[in-house]
Amino acid sequence: MATNADTIAFRNALGSFATGVTIVTTRDAAGQDCGLTANSFNSVSLDPPMVLWSLARSSLSMEAFRDAEYFAVHILAADQEPLSNGFAKRGADKFAGLAPDRGAGDVPLLAGCAARFECRTAYQYEGGDHVIFVGEVIAFDHNDRAPLLFHGGRYALAARRAAALTASDAGDADAPGSFGEDFLGYLLGRAHFQLYGRMQDSLARHRLDAADHFVVTILGIRDGRTMSEIGEMIGFTGARITADQVASLAARGLVRSDPATAQLWLTDNGRRTMIELAAAAKAAEEEALGAFDDNETALLKHLLKHVIRHTDPGLPDPWAANREAN
Numbered sequence: 001m002a003t004n005a006d007t008i009a010f011r012n013a014l015g016s017f018a019t020g021v022t023i024v025t026t027r028d029a030a031g032q033d034c035g036l037t038a039n040s041f042n043s044v045s046l047d048p049p050m051v052l053w054s055l056a057r058s059s060l061s062m063e064a065f066r067d068a069e070y071f072a073v074h075i076l077a078a079d080q081e082p083l084s085n086g087f088a089k090r091g092a093d094k095f096a097g098l099a100p101d102r103g104a105g106d107v108p109l110l111a112g113c114a115a116r117f118e119c120r121t122a123y124q125y126e127g128g129d130h131v132i133f134v135g136e137v138i139a140f141d142h143n144d145r146a147p148l149l150f151h152g153g154r155y156a157l158a159a160r161r162a163a164a165l166t167a168s169d170a171g172d173a174d175a176p177g178s179f180g181e182d183f184l185g186y187l188l189g190r191a192h193f194q195l196y197g198r199m200q201d202s203l204a205r206h207r208l209d210a211a212d213h214f215v216v217t218i219l220g221i222r223d224g225r226t227m228s229e230i231g232e233m234i235g236f237t238g239a240r241i242t243a244d245q246v247a248s249l250a251a252r253g254l255v256r257s258d259p260a261t262a263q264l265w266l267t268d269n270g271r272r273t274m275i276e277l278a279a280a281a282k283a284a285e286e287e288a289l290g291a292f293d294d295n296e297t298a299l300l301k302h303l304l305k306h307v308i309r310h311t312d313p314g315l316p317d318p319w320a321a322n323r324e325a326n
């Protein structure tokens with residue numbers, strides 16, 4: 001065992017305890033909004049409803065919380081990592097650009113959180129280099145947003161094990177030299193095939209094949225791309241864009257092209273078709289993810305993005321130009 005003098009080892013050991021992430025806010029005696037990111041939050045009592053959190057003595061917010069009659073704890077949602085980082089910056093103007101609602105004692109209430117607890121300060125306890133604040137909850141709200149987690153000194157996302165994977169689903173590790181049911185390529189390929197299988201009726205209704213669908217979708221993300229740009233973007237699917245295909249899409253009134261520049265645009269009819277196909281794709285996605293809650297959906301997408309980034313041979317990103325424009 002490490003000795004208790006080894007602060008870094010102690011901090012690392014505490015990091016094994018996965019927590020949510022909160023922002024605790026209050027208003028100081030001068031009427032200034034104060035707040036910070038804290039993962040020391042915990043429940044204390046159901047009747048009366050009470051919660052606690054602890055604040056480092058070195059915090060610039062100490063005086064405000066010491067004197068505060070009210071404070072609010074916000075449990076952050078998975079997409080609020082930037083907000084968490086902002087409120088973890090010592091002495092920063094943390095509320096810049098935010099327009100918080102007001103709770104008891106005019107305490108700032110942040111939007112978009114997974115849950116919020118308005119508290120009346122009930123007790124304060126000395127806790128070494130921290131002060132422990134116990135609050136009686138006087139109002140709260142919550143929703144189904146996936147929570148942001150913190151584990152091992154890093155942000156994390158949650159998945160409920162029971163719904164995500166039962167022990168019998170977990171399968172055995174592949175024997176060396178064989179493909180088992182857990183081979184990633186099989187799982188990704190089959191999931192893709194089955195998801196797209198659900199779109200076949202919509203594609204058939206519009207007399208489009210998979211390659212047409214990719215072209216219409218890429219133009220839906222951004223118009224005016226050239227044939228070769230589109231070819232590069234859909235190449236990873238195995239589909240090709242050909243002059244015959246473009247002529248056929250144009251004859252059906254879905255795209256128009258400029259022969260001089262080889263640029264393509266969706267017509268009004270093409271854009272309507274693209275929107276209908278996008279709706280069908282969203283419905284297929286919802287059906288496929290039906291067994292997951294928001295947490296698991298966010299986690300699945302996060303992990304898939306990680307695989308894509310990790311294996312990317314340098315494919316063009318269809319959304320990049322839109323991101324730059326925003």
Ligand SMILES: Cc1cc2nc3c(=O)[nH]c(=O)nc-3n(C[C@H](O)[C@H](O)[C@H](O)COP(=O)(O)O)c2cc1C
Nearest residue numbers: 036037038039040055056059060061088089090091
């Ligand atoms: C995930 C996370 C959890 C944190 N938890 C706490 C905590 O429980 N208590 C605390 O005093 N500081 C905690 N901090 C650090 C404070 O957010 C940070 O020191 C902040 O700059 C304090 O702001 P202030 O000095 O302006 O009051 C945490 C930071 C992060 C990123």
